Amino acid sequence: MKTVTTRPVQYLADGLTMIGHLALPAGSDRRPAVLVGPEGMGLSDVERRRADALAELGYVALAFDLHGGRYLEDPQQMLARCMPLLADPDRMRGIGHAALDVIRAEPRTDPDQIAAVGYGTGGAIALELGRDGVNLRAIGTVNALTTGRPGESTRIGCPVWAGVGSEDPIMPPAQREAFTAEMQAAAVDWRLVVYGGALHAFHHPPVDHAVVPGVGHHPQHAQRAWRDVLALLAECLPLN
Template sequence: MSVGQDVTYTVDELTMVGHLARPDGDGPWPAVLIGHDGVGLDAYQRRRADILADHGYVTFAMDFHGGRTYFGEPEAMLDRTMPLLGDPGRMLAIGRTALDILLAVPGVDHRRLGALGFGAGGRIVLELACGGAAFAAIALIHPALPPAALAEHWASVTGAFLLCTGSEDPLCTPAQLLTFGTVLQEAGVDWRVDVFGGAQHAFWAVEASAEGTAGPVATVPGVGYHADAARRAWDSVLRHFLDEMPPLGS
């Protein structure tokens, strides 16, 4: 049985409210850092942390919006997120602060470290990976990609990448992920791409649909909930972490 709690910390001149979930027992445990998408740290990503803890991973879902979410506020979300995506130093500072919190949890096995990033949070995970974070497994759901990805930036990365997107995603297209995968391959990095047919951007985000129910997401064009893609992507994430950094006793 896992235990979850909010963790308040300061970075980027904001008070962040992350979510830490731990398996029952003393460990040692593998660990996963979660980066939320541009909308904010919502119930879905908090629940991913809890589920991963149930599977035997200490998990910290970072916050990079100061405790805010931006459902139904696309302009406010972009005003916060786009300057951040244009500043690798800020992203790296936000990510490292969250990663330090995760690694300081008693019982964490630093040799079995993973990361899961959604949208803008995927870009923060990427900055950490090319900045030297020793991730054994990295899973990215429709990530924001670097504007100029060069093979030499990824030469020191040793973790295996899972890259997921929807076939109809206009913001993170399958072609963009395949191009990025080619860069990773040139750097000697293990990678694969999962494409979910008929899915748009943020296909997992049931909370963003009307009144939190399953259905079309009424925010911006190209964004929509897709139940099958959400389920299949999550199954792929669990399998990826299990294959690349198996929990203790597995």
């Protein structure tokens, strides 16, 4: 296993002091970088471990924060914070740009080689960065087939990969169809993987607190989705 250096990073976004998790690969050269966005509950060890795994492969990785260092275990508290956020593209973009500024400022980052991968709310933020015209090499999103303001997806200049569970009641077939229609109309290089039998947040290990209805872990599809994310990065953000 390659040596990975990690540290928390504080930065301002959405009127809060965010605490992200930066993971750096071995060496001192500039490397491609990946933003990792968490589910609506917020940044947890799940995303930190994903950032660490990406750093072991050779990427600079930043798992970014959503809630000012808080992890929102209570579903109602999470919804009260996330639903207004998801309805406000400019707020989402502000959170995404603040994280992007952090990873670009890291000397190990190649600023022209950045991808964004997100889950749930973090995936919606990754998509909004694309719709805002950010120079990204790839966008990957799980459980976040969110649509944007009319015409703005034409600004997405990189491939978009999306994954969703077939039984996800939060991202039902109608939402999938709206998302893919938007991507197609905008001439985005997009792909969608539907994981059979999986619920919302199928990629996330089980938690010891209450969750919103329709959430459930699917171990096989969780591993498959991670491999699909890595394949997207290998294609669009290759490590030399």
